[in-house]
Amino acid sequence: MNVTIVDYNSGNISSVINSFKEVAKDKVNIEVTSDLDKIKSSDKVVLPGQGSFKSCVDALNNIAGLVDTLNEFAINNKKPLLGICVGLQMFADVGYEEIETKGLGWISGKVSKIDNQNGKFKLPHIGWNELNIVKDSKIFKDIENNSHMYFVHSYELVPNDKSVVSAITDYSSNIVCSIEKENIFGTQFHPEKSDKAGLKIIDNFINL
Amino acid sequence: MLKNRIIPCLDVKNGRVVKGINFVDLKDAGDPVEQAKIYSDGGADEICFLDITASNENRDTIYSVVDKTSKNCFVPLTVGGGVRSVEDINKLLNCGADKVSINTAAVQNSKVVEDSSRKFGSQCIVVAIDAKRNDGGWEIFTHGGRNPTGINVLKFASKMEKCGAGELLVTSMDKDGTQSGYDIELMQKISSSVNIPVIASGGVGTLDHLVDGIKSGASAVLAASIFHYGSYSVNEAKHYLASKDIPVRI
Numbered sequence: 001m002n003v004t005i006v007d008y009n010s011g012n013i014s015s016v017i018n019s020f021k022e023v024a025k026d027k028v029n030i031e032v033t034s035d036l037d038k039i040k041s042s043d044k045v046v047l048p049g050q051g052s053f054k055s056c057v058d059a060l061n062n063i064a065g066l067v068d069t070l071n072e073f074a075i076n077n078k079k080p081l082l083g084i085c086v087g088l089q090m091f092a093d094v095g096y097e098e099i100e101t102k103g104l105g106w107i108s109g110k111v112s113k114i115d116n117q118n119g120k121f122k123l124p125h126i127g128w129n130e131l132n133i134v135k136d137s138k139i140f141k142d143i144e145n146n147s148h149m150y151f152v153h154s155y156e157l158v159p160n161d162k163s164v165v166s167a168i169t170d171y172s173s174n175i176v177c178s179i180e181k182e183n184i185f186g187t188q189f190h191p192e193k194s195d196k197a198g199l200k201i202i203d204n205f206i207n208l
Numbered sequence: 209m210l211k212n213r214i215i216p217c218l219d220v221k222n223g224r225v226v227k228g229i230n231f232v233d234l235k236d237a238g239d240p241v242e243q244a245k246i247y248s249d250g251g252a253d254e255i256c257f258l259d260i261t262a263s264n265e266n267r268d269t270i271y272s273v274v275d276k277t278s279k280n281c282f283v284p285l286t287v288g289g290g291v292r293s294v295e296d297i298n299k300l301l302n303c304g305a306d307k308v309s310i311n312t313a314a315v316q317n318s319k320v321v322e323d324s325s326r327k328f329g330s331q332c333i334v335v336a337i338d339a340k341r342n343d344g345g346w347e348i349f350t351h352g353g354r355n356p357t358g359i360n361v362l363k364f365a366s367k368m369e370k371c372g373a374g375e376l377l378v379t380s381m382d383k384d385g386t387q388s389g390y391d392i393e394l395m396q397k398i399s400s401s402v403n404i405p406v407i408a409s410g411g412v413g414t415l416d417h418l419v420d421g422i423k424s425g426a427s428a429v430l431a432a433s434i435f436h437y438g439s440y441s442v443n444e445a446k447h448y449l450a451s452k453d454i455p456v457r458i
Contacts, residue, residue: 012302014303015282015306018279021279022282050329050331052329055329124375126331126405127253128210128253129211
C-alpha cells in the first residue's frame with residue numbers, strides 16, 4: 001500500500017513524515033511528494049498544513065493541477081484522505097485568516113477566528129486538550145473518549161452540517177476537532193505530536 | 209479543558225547533554241535523544257532543547273540531535289539557542305523541530321520574528337525573554353544573559369506579540385539557578401499584558417513552585433534541574449499538580 005503525504009510547501013511537515021514512517025514501519029510505503037501521478041496512484045493521501053489558511057491555499061494553487069488532482073482523488077474516486085490542522089480547514093468553502101480566501105469546498109462551511117471572549121482565552125489555542133467524541137469515526141478505533149490531543153491554532157472550522165463532526169473540544173466554546181464525511185477525514189489537532197494516542201489515530205487511518 | 213503543560217528542558221552542548229538526568233540505568237547519560245525519550249515516555253507535554261554550543265564549528269551538531277529526537281519522540285519539540293536568522297529556523301524545522309525559540313536575534317532585529325512567523329506560522333515561533341529586575345520593572349538581557357539592553361520587558365513582550373510570536377518563554381535571570389521559585393510577579397505581569405501563552409522559566413526547586421507558576425497565569429511551566437537530577441519525574445510533577453486541582457494531562 002502507498003500513503004502519500006502531499007508536500008506543497010505548506011510549512012514544516014517533518015513531524016508528519018516521521019510519525020507516519022514510525023507507524024508504517026516496513027508494511028506501508030510512505031511517499032512525500034507533490035507529483036500528481038504519484039498522488040493519483042496512491043491508496044491514501046495526507047494533506048498537512050501549517051501557517052495561515054491563505055498561505056496554504058496559495059501554496060496548493062501554486063502547484064499546477066494539484067487541486068484538480070486532489071478533487072479527483074477525494075471527491076470523484078472517493079479514496080481516503082486525511083487533512084491535518086490547516087489541511088482540515090481547507091476543506092471548507094471559505095477562510096477568513098488574513099483575507100477572505102476560497103477553500104476546497106468539500107465541507108460546506110467557513111473557517112473563522114476562535115472567539116476568545118475579549119482576551120479571556122489566549123490565542124493561539126496551544127497545548128493538550130480533550131477529545132470529546134460525538135460520533136463514531138473509523139480513525140477513533142480503540143481511542144478512548146477524553147484522550148488528550150495536541151492543538152496549535154487560532155482559527156476553527158465551522159461546518160454548516162454538524163453531522164460531519166466526529167469530535168469537539170472545549171476552548172472558549174465547543175471547537176470542531178475532527179470530521180468524517182464518507183472517505184474524507186480531518187483533525188484540527190496534530191496526531192503526529194499527540195503521543196501514543198495520536199500515533200494510534202495515524203495507524204487507524206493507514207489501516208482503513 | 210486545555211491542560212497546563214509541563215516542559216522539561218535539556219541543555220545541549222556540542223551535541224551532548226550538559227546537565228543530564230541522574231539515572232543509573234542510562235546507556236549513555238550524555239545522549240540528548242535518549243533523555244528526551246525518557247521525558248516523553250514519562251508524560252512530558254513538550255520537550256525543550258537549549259543549544260549552548262559556544263563554537264561555530266560545532267553548531268551543526270544540534271541538527272542531527274533534533275533529527276534523531278524527532279524520529280523517537282512524538283510530542284512537540286522546541287529548540288533554541290544561537291538562532292540568528294530565518295534560515296536557521298528553516299533548518300531546525302526541516303530537521304524535525306516543531307517550534308524554534310529566538311532570543312537575542314528577536315531583540316536585535318524584530319523583523320526576524322515578523323518574517324519567520326509569516327513564513328512558517330506563529331505556531332512555531334517562540335520568543336525567549338531573559339528578564340532581570342531593575343528600578344521598578346524588568347530589563348531585557350541578551351547573549352545568554354550577559355548583555356543589558358535597557359529595554360523594558362513588558363513593552364518588548366507586547367511588541368513581540370504584534371510581530372507574530374506564538375508564545376513567550378520568560379526566564380527570570382534573578383531566579384534562574386536559585387531553586388527558590390519563579391519570579392511570580394514577573395509572570396503575572398507578562399501573562400496579563402499579552403494575549404498569547406506564556407511559558408514560565410527560571411528558579412524551580414520544588415513541585416510547589418510549578419503550582420505557583422501556573423497560578424501566576426502562565427500556560428506552561430518549564431524546568432530543568434528538578435528533572436535533570438532525578439529529584440522528581442515528570443509524572444510525579446503532574447500528579448502533584450493534579451492533587452492541587454491544576455488541570456494537567458495524565
